[in-house]
Amino acid sequence: MSFGDFKALDDVSLRINKGEFFSLLGPSGCGKTTLLRIIAGFENPDEGLVNIDGIDVLPLEPNKRGVNTVFQSYALFPHLSVFENVAFPLRLRKTAPKAIRAKVGEYLELVQLVDHARKKPSQLSGGQKQRVAIARALINEPSVLLLDEPLSALDAKLRQHMLIELDSIHDKIGITFIYVTHDQQEALSVSDRIAVMNGGKVLQCDSPYEIYENPATEFVARFIGETNLFDASVESVGGGRASLSVPGLGKVLVETAKGPAPGGTAIFTIRPEKIHIDHERPDGGRSDLNVFEGVVEEPIYSGFQSKFFVRCGDATLKVFKQHASYQEEGPDIAWKDRVFVSWSSDDGYIVGPGSDA
Amino acid sequence: MKRNLGNLYAGPMILWLTVFFTVPLLIIVGFSFLRKGLYGGVEWQASLDAWKAVGTPNLVAVTVKTFVVSMVATVITLALALPTGYRMARSKRQVLLLLLVIVPFWTNFLLRVFAWMVILGNNGFVNDILLRTGLVKSSLRLLNTQGAVLLVLVYVYLPYAILPLFSTIDKFDFTLLEAARDLGASKLQAIVRVLLPNIKGGIFAAFLFTFIPIFGAYAVPLLVGDMNSYMLGNFIADQLTKARNLPFTASLSLLVTFVTTIGILILMRLQAAPERSAEADAAIAADYAAANGNGGR
Ligand SMILES: Nc1ncnc2c1ncn2[C@@H]1O[C@H](COP(=O)(O)OP(=O)(O)O)[C@@H](O)[C@H]1O
Ligand SMILES: [Mg+2]
Numbered sequence: 001m002s003f004g005d006f007k008a009l010d011d012v013s014l015r016i017n018k019g020e021f022f023s024l025l026g027p028s029g030c031g032k033t034t035l036l037r038i039i040a041g042f043e044n045p046d047e048g049l050v051n052i053d054g055i056d057v058l059p060l061e062p063n064k065r066g067v068n069t070v071f072q073s074y075a076l077f078p079h080l081s082v083f084e085n086v087a088f089p090l091r092l093r094k095t096a097p098k099a100i101r102a103k104v105g106e107y108l109e110l111v112q113l114v115d116h117a118r119k120k121p122s123q124l125s126g127g128q129k130q131r132v133a134i135a136r137a138l139i140n141e142p143s144v145l146l147l148d149e150p151l152s153a154l155d156a157k158l159r160q161h162m163l164i165e166l167d168s169i170h171d172k173i174g175i176t177f178i179y180v181t182h183d184q185q186e187a188l189s190v191s192d193r194i195a196v197m198n199g200g201k202v203l204q205c206d207s208p209y210e211i212y213e214n215p216a217t218e219f220v221a222r223f224i225g226e227t228n229l230f231d232a233s234v235e236s237v238g239g240g241r242a243s244l245s246v247p248g249l250g251k252v253l254v255e256t257a258k259g260p261a262p263g264g265t266a267i268f269t270i271r272p273e274k275i276h277i278d279h280e281r282p283d284g285g286r287s288d289l290n291v292f293e294g295v296v297e298e299p300i301y302s303g304f305q306s307k308f309f310v311r312c313g314d315a316t317l318k319v320f321k322q323h324a325s326y327q328e329e330g331p332d333i334a335w336k337d338r339v340f341v342s343w344s345s346d347d348g349y350i351v352g353p354g355s356d357a
Numbered sequence: 358m359k360r361n362l363g364n365l366y367a368g369p370m371i372l373w374l375t376v377f378f379t380v381p382l383l384i385i386v387g388f389s390f391l392r393k394g395l396y397g398g399v400e401w402q403a404s405l406d407a408w409k410a411v412g413t414p415n416l417v418a419v420t421v422k423t424f425v426v427s428m429v430a431t432v433i434t435l436a437l438a439l440p441t442g443y444r445m446a447r448s449k450r451q452v453l454l455l456l457l458v459i460v461p462f463w464t465n466f467l468l469r470v471f472a473w474m475v476i477l478g479n480n481g482f483v484n485d486i487l488l489r490t491g492l493v494k495s496s497l498r499l500l501n502t503q504g505a506v507l508l509v510l511v512y513v514y515l516p517y518a519i520l521p522l523f524s525t526i527d528k529f530d531f532t533l534l535e536a537a538r539d540l541g542a543s544k545l546q547a548i549v550r551v552l553l554p555n556i557k558g559g560i561f562a563a564f565l566f567t568f569i570p571i572f573g574a575y576a577v578p579l580l581v582g583d584m585n586s587y588m589l590g591n592f593i594a595d596q597l598t599k600a601r602n603l604p605f606t607a608s609l610s611l612l613v614t615f616v617t618t619i620g621i622l623i624l625m626r627l628q629a630a631p632e633r634s635a636e637a638d639a640a641i642a643a644d645y646a647a648a649n650g651n652g653g654r
Contacts, residue, residue, distance in 0.1 A: 040539055041538075042535055042538075061538070061543075062535070062538040062539055063538050063539070063540075063541045063542055063543060067539075068539055068540065069535075069536070069539045071532055071535075071536055073530070073532060075530070075532045075533050075535070075536035076536075077533060077536070077537075077551055077555075078533075078555065079554040079555055088537070088540055088550075089540040089541045092540070092541045092542055092546060092550075093541065136540065137539075137540070140540065140541060
């Protein structure tokens with residue numbers, strides 16, 4: 001898919017299962033909306049295929065695709081009441097007035113807006129508009145519902161609430177949702193599977209767990225959650241485990257199935273919450289443990305957890321520590337403290353070959 | 358203090374409207390109740406003659422005809438202006454297109470009508486081409502016809518319809534059309550059910566800006582029409598210049614003003630009316646309650 005010389009989508013291939021809550025996740029401008037618009041029928045790709053339920057829908061007009069969209073800006077019809085907005089698809093199909101009332105009533109009930117049926121969209125709050133848009137998109141009973149950043153205009157608290165509501169609607173009606181977002185938390189918490197996109201390409205398509213725990217590329221690791229990334233060289237490989245040399249830090253053990261070639265380079269990543277931080281040196285008997293000694297450069301208290309930037313040699317590691325008072329804890333870790341950071345070799349990952357590989 | 362200043366600012370405007378609008382209007386009203394002078398002018402004697410003459414069959418026929426012609430010309434103008442305004446609003450070269458619409462205003466209105474006379478005349482541009490290409494044997498009568506009147510009226514007032522339509526369509530959120538298509542509307546349905554209701558204001562303005570001046574048209578039928586295409590404006594002008602009946606001219610002019618004002622008021626009413634009555638809403642609400650088994654709410 002190109003706009004002029006600009007390639008907005010490049011060789012994207014996705015198989016989405018029936019009834020799945022599927023998310024497209026990526027930074028702004030990566031082509032998520034363009035992909036949705038191709039599925040909905042508002043853009044024509046230069047090449048490729050869109051197949052829904054075994055039917056190639058590309059030659060079909062948007063109104064014939066059995067796909068409905070919840071638009072980013074809601075796109076409610078300002079001249080129609082909530083009732084008439086939701087009834088719009090039925091009126092087009094000349095459904096009998098009685099059936100329209102029953103069905104619109106049912107869908108307004110689903111999104112808890114029965115009491116607002118007579119209002120105009122301008123009289124609704126953001127969350128209510130959102131729900132009208134959802135009811136209106138669902139009333140045709142589409143085989144696929146497309147949602148383009150549906151929560152981005154809501155405040156944080158309402159966003160959480162609507163996300164849960166969306167999830168429960170999905171469970172209730174069981175149709176396929178294709179959900180676009182640039183918010184990794186949203187995607188991780190509700191999706192069955194996520195496709196992470198960047199620059200018009202799909203980098204990884206997997207379950208939230210795999211995306212977070214086993215990112216395929218440096219970009220995915222960086223984009224999903226926070227992480228520590230290091231360029232490293234591979235020293236030796238054996239027994240499903242590689243020994244890396246990280247400049248400035250030292251030798252790091254990592255479990256890996258991919259088996260990088262010894263002598264090559266690799267990008268190594270470890271999530272901050274997987275790193276243990278303590279004043280005492282951890283049990284030296286474990287061979288799978290990576291242990292480094294360092295100095296706390298910057299402790300950041302943020303309520304339920306603390307963040308530390310720990311300088312080990314020439315490298316700085318980001319470490320998250322949860323506050324759990326039931327645990328026997330030593331004295332608080334403070335600025336300039338000498339500490340030990342450690343993590344198990346199966347918590348770190350190699351996310352790709354190094355830049356010069 | 359503020360109020361006084363406001364009055365001060367409004368002062369010149371009030372003075373202007375009083376001297377050049379209200380006073381002349383009152384003079385016309387006064388004249389319409391006077392008796393016609395023998396050699397033009399008026400006699401200072403109260404009379405209802407001018408108002409009684411308004412009901413003559415001849416005049417009623419001219420009025421009906423003027424109304425029909427104005428309506429047809431306005432509908433054609435709007436039908437052309439609507440797609441034009443739409444294309445302009447969606448175009449990337451809006452400024453250029455706006456300029457092209459405004460360019461005709463740089464030429465005097467009468468000159469533009471004269472240009473049409475040259476184009477449509479017996480030895481004019483169109484006939485010249487038709488003769489040269491052998492499509493016709495002798496010149497067609499294009500000028501001084503009802504068709505010529507309609508054509509030139511539409512030409513003259515098209516920009517007045519395009520501009521308000523363009524400015525409302527430009528503010529219209531086009532994702533609404535995509536939403537309509539997405540929900541199952543054909544292209545035409547999307548336009549009729551979503552675009553048109555949302556640009557009602559612009560259509561209303563375009564209608565007024567074309568219908569009112571066309572209803573009072575005088576120069577166009579005079580220059581490119583024939584005897585049969587005479588309109589109310591020509592009738593009034595004849596009363597003034599040929600019959601020299603000032604009171605009748607006054608009562609006719611007031612009638613036109615009165616009829617168009619009533620028309621505007623009716624249109625404004627229609628435009629402001631909600632599309633659904635309160636009773637229908639109540640019925641709907643009751644229906645949900647019944648459908649959901651929640652009892653009366
Ligand atoms: N109609 C268009 N014309 C030109 N470029 C476009 C158009 N639509 C989108 N793009 C470009 O394509 C890229 C992807 O856009 P989009 O799919 O909207 O991204 P996202 O939804 O992921 O933020 C962007 O760089 C955007 O500038
Ligand atoms: Mg987008």
